[in-house]
Amino acid sequence: MFRTVTAAAVTLVAAAITSAAPPPDGNYLLSGVTPLGDSPSCILKLETTDGKQTASVLYAPKGTDMKVSGYTATDKSVTFTVQQFVTQPNGQKFQFVPSRFVGTPGADGKTVVGSGGADLRPTRMKLTATDATEFTRATTGGGPAAAAYKAVGELQQKAFPIQIKLQQEKDPAVKKELLKQLADARQEVTEKMPVLLREVVAKHPDSVAGAEAAMGLLRVPTTKLAAGEAQKLVGVIRKQGEVYGKRFVDGTERQLADILAPRTDVGDLGVKAIEPVVKAMKADAPAADRVATLQLYETALKNAGMTAKAKGVEAEIAKLETVLDEEYHKTVPPFKPDAFAGRKDSKANRAVVMELFTGAQCPPCVAADVAFDALGKSYGSKDLVLIQYHMHIPGPDPLTNKGTIARWDYYRERFPEGIRGTPSTLFNGTPKAGGGGGMANAEAKYGAYTNIINPLLEESTSVKLTGKATRTGDKVEIGVEYAGVPTAGEPKLRLLLVEDTVKYVGSNKLRFHHAVVRAMPGGAAGTALKAATGKQAVSVDVSQVRAELSKYLDDFAANERPFPTSARPLEMAKLQVIALVQDDATGEVLHAARFDVGPRGPQSE
Template sequence: MLRRALLALAGIAVAAFLAADRSPRAAAADPEVAGNWVLTYSPQAGLEQTLAIIKVEAKDGKPVASVISGARGANFEVSKFEADAKMVKFGLNIGWAFEGSVGKDGKVVIGSIGPDQTAIRAKLTRTDKTELDTNALVTQTDAPAPMAAARKLTSAVFQLRAKARVEKDADAKKELLNQADAAQKEADEKLPALLREVVAKHADTPFALDAIGDLLRSATKYKLTAEEVAKLLSQVEQLTIPHGPRFARFQTLAAVEAVVTQKGLEGSADATADRLAKTPGLPAEFVSRALSARKVALDALGKFDEAKAVGGEIAKLEEQIDAEYVKKVPPFKPEAFAGRKDKAANQVVVMELFTGAQCPPCVAADVAFDALQKAYKPTDLVLIQYHMHIPGPDPLTNPAAVARWDYYRAEFPKEIGGTPTTLFNGKPQAGGGGGMANAESKFKQYTGVINPLLEKSTDVKVAGKVTRKGEKLDISVEVSGAEGDDTKLRLLVVEETVKYVGGNQLRFHHQVVRAMPGGADGVAVRDKAFRHTAAVDFGDVKKGLTQYLDEYAANTRPFPKPDRPMDLKAVRVIALVQNDKTKEILQAVQLDVEGKDAGGH
């Protein structure tokens, strides 16, 4: 639970991420950094979370560090510790790395921490303590008045929309949405001035950087000029210097990516993107992101020849990165399911994963999910992945996924509050996630839930057929052994593999829900021998997805990247029979698509 809380907390403050630079700089221990240090990080200006007390000492001329007190008893371990009088670098066994510079007085090390794809403000502070005070693990600093007012406005909108999503009464829902619209209008009117005031009057505080990020992400809505955007981008670079080059690069690129997605402002970020891409010694993933941002800017500026050349560079990098990624992910060999002990057992297990491409703690869950695909046959385990705008905008999110989230959230409000969330046959279990290092343990946790369920039997049977011709699907499904107003058949169209590199740097997503033919509410199974047909037009699906994403970007938050993958070539259809009263999935089947246009099936 601690890992989930720490990683989820880190996730709320970021919209895009950067792989950490871990090049060695020093080998010898320096007596000036020996002693005890409190390790804290700040995912949001004004909020500081304590992780551990780290003891540093010299042994055989080399720096050695160990955790002598972890937050809430967490079993943290330090690895690859390097230090001298100027800098400190080390890793933690939760997949995070710290990098910082020693202050002039030697009492504070300012830097950043996070998994490979994240850089969050962090620091080490000298202490005489050997144990953490469990009542003081989180400290808060009051925000300047304009920032406090800005946060209050945005929080009001979020809370009203969240309440509206789970409200079942139609009139109450309508009233909440009206209130949310009014709150949004007020926020849109007042936020630009408040955020500008934070930048102008409180530039010496961490709140200024957060305010700049908010301004840039909504630059078009707030009517920022190209000159103002360019000035804010320059300020990002200056304000991030104290936390080191990794944090500075991460924040600058995130700002560039936010700007190039907004019409009329793309050119403001061209020079910065170009410089970031040419910085020597950076990971290929970072260079590709910077080049991708620059290509968008060049296209917008009408510099098509340059854009084409940059596109060629990106393609070469992406091919190389993809090949290396596939070799490394998952970072373990999944053990294949040995088969059911009870040969008469016929219950198909359905695992539903709510995740997000911008979600750092979703990495372990997503990678374990992919490993399950290698370990089980779809006749035993049906895998479904829904993407959510948590903690940031995700172009793989759609109304069907949001409706499914609301369906479960209304029944399990305590268990379902963030991503990653996993349900097995309609019941929330094995929640939480972590970084890549935690993927194998999540895989084992999931199999511990799945295997006992596979020993169950049911009288419910589901079968069907799906054919494709061009952009159209024809679906027919038969259900037997189940009936009643509370028993529903739901159909889901899932895309086998989607390439989209979001904030958590996972490159491929599998079994992603793209649509629910017939609606998220499903169809009542009214007969013991029930038949149902449905049709899907992918032209309509793409049109609907585009409209949803356009409206989300305009009315809620813009996307950190312009990418909107909608290939929809290789798809499958999943049919679920579910009891709406208990939320239990009674049986399911995954149907491959037949036909010459079936994406390789």
């Protein structure tokens, strides 16, 4: 419904129902049609003056101001645009994106049924004649199907209050118990949700609730589907969707393609869903959109065993990728980073360590990631050591691994208020300047980061680190020497194997990622330093790292959620090693060094 629209302009398109005449004058309730019933948005008043029918907002909920413009009506369509303004209790006002409605009058003269929302995510909406002049926010008219679907929503929310308590709790013993409760609640949802959804589909297949339950079963990749079940569920979804018109049907088909293509248990159903989208794709469509669609198609083909056809699609993608890479390097970052002028204190020798938790499926991470990359152009590695950890937040990310998750858990335990989601940033082990934004906010984030980094670069440390890493084939030999480590606290040495540049395009559209952690040689827990001076040697087999990453990603896709595409960037051609000395008593990073992995001499810092 309009009060929830925050993205692109919404277009409502008529349903394929028998048309009669333009809607007569009177009051009409504009509602979203949901699994729980009709959710009202506003009441429109249609009236004719001098032979011309106009529309105005007769009623909108308290705190909401809605205006109608561009109203036209014929026996085939009703069109208008709604602009919504919302005033928060604190007086702050929000203006939503204008929403355009296009619907077809029904034969009964009392309804206009159509679809709303963005093209890829259409929503069911309708106009209904009413004598009312106001309404409550209550959802109405759902019937038995809505009652059945309500249980689905209640089960989905089972873990939410526990998560809130966990975030607020300080006592370690209570947190441990809450973690157990959270795990139990999630397990209950995993076990009971498919049962509930199947019940709704079986009892109410012709309802909105039945169609949404069917979509829910397909959407959860861990749901084990019986032979032929996927096809039946798709049939339920398509039949119910026809009521809301061609645009809704087209959008639903794209959603089905998104859901079915990554699944490995639906045969060629994913291919059949995505192929019409591929055929309808225009040659002059943006290259990024074409790549996204073709990658989905490639994934569906591979899952259906059509490898030869998948290779042809892969070649087409590669051509488009070259064009996109060139465009990206020319425009990102969208500002010129300043070169660091140098430390003011000649005795200052402590490196600043910036750790960024991010995700390739995370839109707000764009500003943080781009600013992070820009910092790499401003500072040398002796001054700033950059580290990027990828997480499955908010969606599956193939750059995530057990080591990055272990580091997330390490910091989450110490700073539950400072590390809540992606993007999160730490400087020398302390959370600062969290949050992100879109590409337009990248320069502001860059400025916020440099304002933290520059003062820290005037600090000194007694810790000294030198190291080297040599690679022969896939064998990497790492040697690190340390000195001046404080005996107080809980100092530990941690080693990180990072990839200088990784190309992977997630839903946030960033194409390249830098200083990406691939493994933590010696373990994420690190090695306790018992003496002020010492050394550590570790061997890494890159082929084994690849194999372990592949297994981890395979297991995640099978047991948690599938990845949006089949891409698994595991090249690991240009590697680096980062050595951290960190005080586990406080989480403070005391010093760090980065050195390239290469067949010849080391770079020591």
